[in-house]
Amino acid sequence: MLKSLLSAFSLALAFSTPAIAAERADVIIRHAAVIDVAGARVLPGQAVVLRGEDIVAVGPDAEIAARWQAGRSIEGGGRFLIPGLWDMHVHFGGGPALIEENKALLSLYVAHGITSIRDASGDLPVQVLEWREAIRSGKLAGPQLFTSGAKIEGIRPVWKGTLEVGDEAGVDAALERLRRDRVDFVKITDSTLTPPLFLYALSRAREAGLRTSGHIPMALTVAQAMDAGIRSLEHIDYAYKAGVKGEAAIAADFAAGRIDRAEANRRLREGFDRQTALAAYRNLAAKDVFVTPTLNGGRIIDFLDVDDHLDDDYLAYIGPGLRATYAWRVERAAKATPEQIAARHAHYRQLAAVLPLLQEAGVTIMAGTDAGFLNSYNYPGIGLHDELSLYVKEGLTPAQALASATRAGPDWFGRLDRYGAIEAGKAADLVLLDANPLEDIRATRAIHAVVLRGAVHERADLDRMLDQARRQVAAWNAQRAP
Numbered sequence: 001m002l003k004s005l006l007s008a009f010s011l012a013l014a015f016s017t018p019a020i021a022a023e024r025a026d027v028i029i030r031h032a033a034v035i036d037v038a039g040a041r042v043l044p045g046q047a048v049v050l051r052g053e054d055i056v057a058v059g060p061d062a063e064i065a066a067r068w069q070a071g072r073s074i075e076g077g078g079r080f081l082i083p084g085l086w087d088m089h090v091h092f093g094g095g096p097a098l099i100e101e102n103k104a105l106l107s108l109y110v111a112h113g114i115t116s117i118r119d120a121s122g123d124l125p126v127q128v129l130e131w132r133e134a135i136r137s138g139k140l141a142g143p144q145l146f147t148s149g150a151k152i153e154g155i156r157p158v159w160k161g162t163l164e165v166g167d168e169a170g171v172d173a174a175l176e177r178l179r180r181d182r183v184d185f186v187k188i189t190d191s192t193l194t195p196p197l198f199l200y201a202l203s204r205a206r207e208a209g210l211r212t213s214g215h216i217p218m219a220l221t222v223a224q225a226m227d228a229g230i231r232s233l234e235h236i237d238y239a240y241k242a243g244v245k246g247e248a249a250i251a252a253d254f255a256a257g258r259i260d261r262a263e264a265n266r267r268l269r270e271g272f273d274r275q276t277a278l279a280a281y282r283n284l285a286a287k288d289v290f291v292t293p294t295l296n297g298g299r300i301i302d303f304l305d306v307d308d309h310l311d312d313d314y315l316a317y318i319g320p321g322l323r324a325t326y327a328w329r330v331e332r333a334a335k336a337t338p339e340q341i342a343a344r345h346a347h348y349r350q351l352a353a354v355l356p357l358l359q360e361a362g363v364t365i366m367a368g369t370d371a372g373f374l375n376s377y378n379y380p381g382i383g384l385h386d387e388l389s390l391y392v393k394e395g396l397t398p399a400q401a402l403a404s405a406t407r408a409g410p411d412w413f414g415r416l417d418r419y420g421a422i423e424a425g426k427a428a429d430l431v432l433l434d435a436n437p438l439e440d441i442r443a444t445r446a447i448h449a450v451v452l453r454g455a456v457h458e459r460a461d462l463d464r465m466l467d468q469a470r471r472q473v474a475a476w477n478a479q480r481a482p
């Protein structure tokens, strides 16, 4: 009886099936408003089909739904679907005792819709390289991780966990080591690295086909670093410096020892010139050098007198060891005189005003936070949304801000073939939002679901993820309590 019923049922199914048999997939997201970030437009009423880690089809809902049979159907309910977010400047560090606290940050990124991060070097390069592989192979939950590995520095730098180089042979050995580590890019900073070795490292990395980013020595101009091959400027300060009329003279005076750093900075603060800046930024755009402004981190430090952040709810997600690393910058800021505080505020305004000029000149702006350790109250996860809000506040359109966090990162890594848009063949890294981010960038915070490498995390899953992070931090706090 049952058997004959079943066969009658399958017969009925066979007759009702359209001429073209449905193709099989894992997930279908129905009735979504797909955001075309590059085109700054909304495509309502779409269905998006996922198989494994790929998007396999996108199109009008009825048409796609008739053609595809998916194991799981997500009702988009007219919500807005964007490509996964990328934070292009994060850090992991604070010493070996904080390995687990750093690892716990990974879920904060995912819970906030961030599906890829670029680690711009800290003092745990070996662990971060391990995490990259573990995430790739599915053994560790976390966003796609790109890393510079250990950064290149001079001898006895202020930073820990670096590759210290004192001559050209040292640079070559460091680059060889990074090549063996299969790093995703090379970070070079200048606390003690000499300017000639800085330029040498940039050009040798370029010859080796490695992308570079870093902090540019005061004794060099930004143009010199560009000519040597730097591919991104980290922190808007360097873009600002390139817009100073007397930049070359200041660099030369500093290099010759005629002025100290304080005097160089004073002259930089006074020398910004809009025409010089636009010309310099058009050059950045022409040479395809991207800028990661990291506005939020600077703003937090510059305005600690206004907001000390001690009551931030988000501190519940940050381990006690990582919170302790915040003290360094907080104590330094606390020593400032009223004049210094006023100067800090003014300096932030100067730096932030550079952002719309970069956009006007056609420079690709990459969203990055500088979150992780040391950078006080600059929070992994939510920090990227704060960064995007600042971009709009300073004059970018919501679409431009959204592009900085979805397309600029893949573009920098040469991976727009795979990321940055919602279409067949792209990675199934997506964020479903309750509101339209093209109307109000704050919509990126209203996360209904995150799809990471094809795995769907709905709101309840994300809340569980956050809850677990908070409970873990509470346990660490309890251990530390006397």
Ligand SMILES: [Zn+2]
Residues within 6 Å of the ligand: 089, 091, 120, 370
């Ligand atoms: Zn940084």
